[in-house]
Amino acid sequence: MGPTLEEVARLAGVSRSTVSRVINNRPNVRPETREKVWHSIRESGYQPHAVARSLVTNRTRVITVIIPEAVNTLFSDPFFPLLLRGATDACNARQYHLMLSLFTASAERHEMYGRVLYSGLVDGVIVASSPLDDPLIPDLQEDQIPFVSIGRYPDEGVHYVDVDNVAGARMATEHLIRLGHRRIAAITGPLGTVAGQDRLRGYRQALEGRRIPVQDELIVEGDFTEGSGCAAAQQLLSVSPSAIFAASDMMAIGALRAVRDAGLHVPQDIALVGFDDVPTASVIEPALTTVRQPIERLGSMGVEILLDLLDNEQDAASPTQRIVLPTELVVRASCGATW
Amino acid sequence: MGPTLEEVARLAGVSRSTVSRVINNRPNVRPETREKVWHSIRESGYQPHAVARSLVTNRTRVITVIIPEAVNTLFSDPFFPLLLRGATDACNARQYHLMLSLFTASAERHEMYGRVLYSGLVDGVIVASSPLDDPLIPDLQEDQIPFVSIGRYPDEGVHYVDVDNVAGARMATEHLIRLGHRRIAAITGPLGTVAGQDRLRGYRQALEGRRIPVQDELIVEGDFTEGSGCAAAQQLLSVSPSAIFAASDMMAIGALRAVRDAGLHVPQDIALVGFDDVPTASVIEPALTTVRQPIERLGSMGVEILLDLLDNEQDAASPTQRIVLPTELVVRASCGATW
DNA sequence: TTGTAAGCGTTATCAT
DNA sequence: ATGATAACGCTTACAA
Numbered sequence: 003m004g005p006t007l008e009e010v011a012r013l014a015g016v017s018r019s020t021v022s023r024v025i026n027n028r029p030n031v032r033p034e035t036r037e038k039v040w041h042s043i044r045e046s047g048y049q050p051h052a053v054a055r056s057l058v059t060n061r062t063r064v065i066t067v068i069i070p071e072a073v074n075t076l077f078s079d080p081f082f083p084l085l086l087r088g089a090t091d092a093c094n095a096r097q098y099h100l101m102l103s104l105f106t107a108s109a110e111r112h113e114m115y116g117r118v119l120y121s122g123l124v125d126g127v128i129v130a131s132s133p134l135d136d137p138l139i140p141d142l143q144e145d146q147i148p149f150v151s152i153g154r155y156p157d158e159g160v161h162y163v164d165v166d167n168v169a170g171a172r173m174a175t176e177h178l179i180r181l182g183h184r185r186i187a188a189i190t191g192p193l194g195t196v197a198g199q200d201r202l203r204g205y206r207q208a209l210e211g212r213r214i215p216v217q218d219e220l221i222v223e224g225d226f227t228e229g230s231g232c233a234a235a236q237q238l239l240s241v242s243p244s245a246i247f248a249a250s251d252m253m254a255i256g257a258l259r260a261v262r263d264a265g266l267h268v269p270q271d272i273a274l275v276g277f278d279d280v281p282t283a284s285v286i287e288p289a290l291t292t293v294r295q296p297i298e299r300l301g302s303m304g305v306e307i308l309l310d311l312l313d314n315e316q317d318a319a320s321p322t323q324r325i326v327l328p329t330e331l332v333v334r335a336s337c338g339a340t341w
Numbered sequence: 342m343g344p345t346l347e348e349v350a351r352l353a354g355v356s357r358s359t360v361s362r363v364i365n366n367r368p369n370v371r372p373e374t375r376e377k378v379w380h381s382i383r384e385s386g387y388q389p390h391a392v393a394r395s396l397v398t399n400r401t402r403v404i405t406v407i408i409p410e411a412v413n414t415l416f417s418d419p420f421f422p423l424l425l426r427g428a429t430d431a432c433n434a435r436q437y438h439l440m441l442s443l444f445t446a447s448a449e450r451h452e453m454y455g456r457v458l459y460s461g462l463v464d465g466v467i468v469a470s471s472p473l474d475d476p477l478i479p480d481l482q483e484d485q486i487p488f489v490s491i492g493r494y495p496d497e498g499v500h501y502v503d504v505d506n507v508a509g510a511r512m513a514t515e516h517l518i519r520l521g522h523r524r525i526a527a528i529t530g531p532l533g534t535v536a537g538q539d540r541l542r543g544y545r546q547a548l549e550g551r552r553i554p555v556q557d558e559l560i561v562e563g564d565f566t567e568g569s570g571c572a573a574a575q576q577l578l579s580v581s582p583s584a585i586f587a588a589s590d591m592m593a594i595g596a597l598r599a600v601r602d603a604g605l606h607v608p609q610d611i612a613l614v615g616f617d618d619v620p621t622a623s624v625i626e627p628a629l630t631t632v633r634q635p636i637e638r639l640g641s642m643g644v645e646i647l648l649d650l651l652d653n654e655q656d657a658a659s660p661t662q663r664i665v666l667p668t669e670l671v672v673r674a675s676c677g678a679t680w
Numbered sequence: 681t682t683g684t685a686a687g688c689g690t691t692a693t694c695a696t
Numbered sequence: 697a698t699g700a701t702a703a704c705g706c707t708t709a710c711a712a
Contacts, residue, residue, distance in 0.1 A: 003399075003461055006705055017683045022707060030681060052460040053395045054705035057688045060342075062392065064440070064462075083421045090443040097456060101403070102439045104429040117436060121391040122342055122689095123403075228624065255624050282621040285567065285594050345689055356699045361691065369697055393689030396704045461705095 005046045014042035025050060056122075065093070065308060066101035066118060067128045070136040079252070080280055081297055085130060085152065088301025096309050098125075119147055126308045128152060128301075133194050148315070150308040150323070152300055154196045161311065161323040163304045167197050170293035170329030171204025171249065172211075174275045177291070177331060178245045179212050181339050183273060187220040187243035189234040189253050198226075201249040201277060224253045231256025239264050245273035245337070251280045251292055258286070258336075269338030279332055288335035295329045303327070344385045353381035364389060395461075404432070404647060405440035405457060406467045409475040418591070419619055420636055424469060424491065427640025435648050437464075458486055465647045467491060467640075472533050487654070489647040489662070491639055493535045500650065500662040502643045506536050509632035509668030510543025510588065511550075513614045516630070516670060517584045518551050520678050522612060526559040526582035528573040528592050537565075540588040540616060563592045570595025578603050584612035584676070590619045590631055593675075597625070608677030618671055627674035634668045642666070 011021045016039060023031050024039040025048075031039075042048075056062045067089060069082075086100075093100045101124060105114050118124060119142075127149040132138055139160065142149045151162040178186050188205045191198030202221070209216050219241050224230035231253025235246060239260065248254035254276030261272050268274045268288055276283060279294035307323045314320055333339070350360045355378060362370050363378040364387075370378075381387075395401045406428060408421075425439075432439045440463060444453050457463060458481075465487040471477055471494070478499065481488045490501040517525050527544045530537030541560070548555050558580050563569035570592025574585060578599065587593035593615030600611050607613045607627055615622060618633035646662045653659055672678070 004459060007707095008705080018706080019684080019708080020682060023682090026707085032681060035681080049455050049459040051705050052456075052462045053392055053401065054461075054688090055707075056392045057396050057690090057705080058707045060688080086441060087443065090441055094444060094449055094453070097452075099457070099462065100441045102425060102429055102441055104426065105433060110433055113436075114433070116388050117391075118438070120343060120386075120388040122393075123391045123438065228620075252620075259624075281567075281591075282624060285598075285621065285625065287626055346691095347689080357690085358692085358699060358701095359697085362698090365691085371697060374697080390689050393704090394691075396689080396706090397691045399704080 064099045065126045066124045068103045084297040085301040088298035092302040092305035163325045165295040167200035168204040171201040172208045173331045175208035183245040185243045186245045187238045189248040191249040226250040228252045228256035232260045235260035251276035251278040274336040291337040403438045404465045405463045407442045423636040424640040427637035431641040431644035502664040504634040506539035507543040510540040511547045512670045514547035522584040524582045525584045526577045528587040530588040565589040567591045567595040571599045574599035590615035590617040613675040630673045630676040
C-alpha cells in the first residue's frame with residue numbers, strides 16, 4: 003500500500019488533521035496551506051485508506067444487491083445484467099461501491115446474513131425481485147437495515163421502485179381486444195411474485211374495462227420460463243382461445259412452439275403478445291409484440307433512493323418512496339396488426 | 342451495530358484476546374473457556390466487525406470483477422450473468438465477497454483506480470473480457486495487484502481461465518466440412534479481442550486440416566452483435582458461400598435474417614453454425630447448431646485461482662495458471678444435419 | 681487556522 | 697492458557 007496521512011503530513015510540514023481537512027474538502031484551511039498539502043498529496047500518490055476511514059466514520063460506502071432466489075430465469079433473461087448496469091452507473095456517480103450477494107441454499111443465507119449484513123461491511127441493500135414469501139425483507143425491516151426493493155412490495159414503509167406491470171399487461175390485453183379478440187387467454191407468471199400478480203391484474207382490468215367476462219379456464223399459471231409457457235399453451239389450446247397474452251416473452255416463445263406443434267399459425271390462428279421485450283423477441287418469426295420496461299432505470303433509481311436514504315440517515319424518517327416507471331407496448335407481427 | 346469483542350469478553354469474564362482466539366479458532370484456549378466464550382458470543386449475538394478486522398489484517402476478503410468496456414453484447418448475452426453466478430458461488434464457498442466495477446468513460450476509470458484498487462478496499466481482481474489494447478491488465482501488473490483474467494491473455498505471468506475457443510470453432514467448421522461444404526464463410530468476432538482471434542483461428546485450422554484453401558473474400562469481421570452479423574452476411578452472399586460459421590449466436594441470427602431477406606433458406610441453401618449457445622439459439626427456426634461453453638465454471642474457476650493466489654501470497658510466486666475449459670458442439674437444425 | 685490526542689474494533693506481540 | 701498493550705490509518709472533538 004501507499005503512503006499514509008502521517009507521511010503526507012510530514013512531507014507537507016503540517017499535521018495529520020490538516021491533511022485530513024484538505025482531502026475531505028473541509029473549511030478552515032488557509033488557501034496556501036491547502037495548496038501545499040495538495041501538492042504533497044499528488045507528489046506522494048496518496049490514496050486514503052478506505053478501511054481505516056470506514057472504521058471511524060462507520061460507513062463503508064458499499065451497498066449490496068441481494069437476489070433471494072437465484073431464479074433460473076434471472077440468468078437467461080437480460081433483466082439481471084441491465085439492472086446491474088443501471089445500479090453500477092448510479093453507484094459510480096456517487097462514489098459508492100456495489101457488492102453482489104447471491105445465494106441459493108438457505109444455509110448460505112444465514113451465513114450471509116452475518117457476513118454481509120451484520121458485519122458492518124455494507125451501508126445498505128438493494129433487494130431484487132424478492133418473492134412475497136421470502137423472509138429477507140421482513141428480516142431487513144426488523145434489523146433496521148436501510149434497503150430499497152426492486153419490485154413493488156405491499157407493506158407500508160418499504161421503499162420500492164417498480165415498472166408498471168399492471169398498465170403494461172392492460173395495454174397488451176387492450177391491444178388484443180382492439181384487434182377484435184374476445185377469447186383472450188393469459189399465461190401468468192408465478193402468482194407468488196408481485197410481478198406475476200400485477201400482470202394478471204392488468205389482464206383482468208383490460209377485460210373488465212370492456213365488459214368481457216374473465217374466464218378461469220382461459221388463465222393458466224406459468225413460471226416465466228419457456229417450458230412452462232409451452233405447457234400452459236398446450237393446455238389452453240383445448241379451450242380454443244383466439245389470442246394469448248403471456249406474462250413473459252420466454253413463455254410467449256414457449257407458447258409459440260406449442261401453437262406450431264399443434265399445426266396452427268401465429269398470428270393467423272392465434273394472436274400472441276409477450277412481456278419484457280428480451281432481445282430474442284424481435285428476432286423470432288413472427289417477431290413478438292410485447293411490453294418493454296425501463297430495466298436499467300429501475301436499477302439506477304433503486305440505488306439513488308437508497309443512497310438518498312443513507313445520506314439523510316440522521317434526519318427524521320424520510321417519506322416512503324414508491325416509484326413506478328412506465329412501460330411501453332411494442333407492436334410487432336405476432337399479434338396480427340402492425341400500426 | 343451489535344456488541345463488540347470487549348463486551349463479549351466482559352460477559353464471559355475473560356479478556357478480549359481470548360474471545361478473539363475463540364472466534365478465530367485459534368489454539369491455546371482451554372476447552373471449558375472456549376465453551377464459555379462461545380456461549381457469550383451466541384447470547385450476545387456478537388458478529389465480528391469486518392472493517393476493524395480488515396484494518397489490522399490488511400485483507401478485506403473482497404474481490405472485484407472489472408469489465409473494462411461495458412461491451413453492449415455483454416448486456417444482452419447470458420454470458421455476463423452466468424459468469425457472475427459462477428463467481429459468486431466460488432466466493433460464497435470461501436467466505437469472500439464479490440464487488441462489481443463497471444465503468445464506461447475513461448474519466449470514471451481513473452477515479453475507479455483510486456477508489457477501488459489503491460484504497461485497500463479489495464484484495465484482488467477478476468478481469469473479464471478485456472480487449473487486447475485495454476490498459477487495465479498492464480496497469481494491474483505494474484501495481485502488483487493480484488488478478489486473474491477471464492479470457493486468454495498473451496503475456497507470460499498472467500493467470501487466466503478461458504474456454505477453448507479455437508477447438509470450438511474448429512469443431513463447428515469441421516462439422517460443416519463433414520457435411521460436404523467447401524465454400525464455408527466466416528463471420529468473425531472483433532479481431533481486437535482474443536476470443537475473436539481464437540475463433541477465427543479455429544476456423545482456419547479446420548480448413549487447413551482438410552486442405553481447403555482459406556479465402557479472404559469468405560471472411561468478414563463482425564462485432565458479435567446481431568446487426569453486424571446481418572451486414573456481414575449480406576456482404577458474403579455476393580460471393581455465394583454454401584455455409585456460414587458465425588463466431589457468435591447473435592451474429593448467426595443476424596446472418597439468418599440476411600439470408601432470408603435474400604429469399605434463401607437455411608439450411609437448404611446455406612448452412613449456418615453459431616457460437617455460444619444462447620437461450621435464443623434453441624428457440625429460433627431453424628434451431629441453431631452452435632458451440633456451447635461452460636461459462637459458469639469459467640467464473641468459478643477464475644475466482645478459485647484468484648483466491649488461491651491470495652491465500653498463498655506470502656509464499657514464493659506460484660506458477661502461472663492457464664486453464665482452458667472444453668467447448669462442445671451442439672448440433673441442431675441450422676446446419677442441415679442432425680445426428 | 682492549525683495541532684494534539686482520543687478513539688473506532690480488531691489482531692498480534694509479549695509478558696505472566 | 698490467559699491478559700495487557702501496542703498497533704492498523706483515519707476522523708474529530710478540543711485546545712492552542
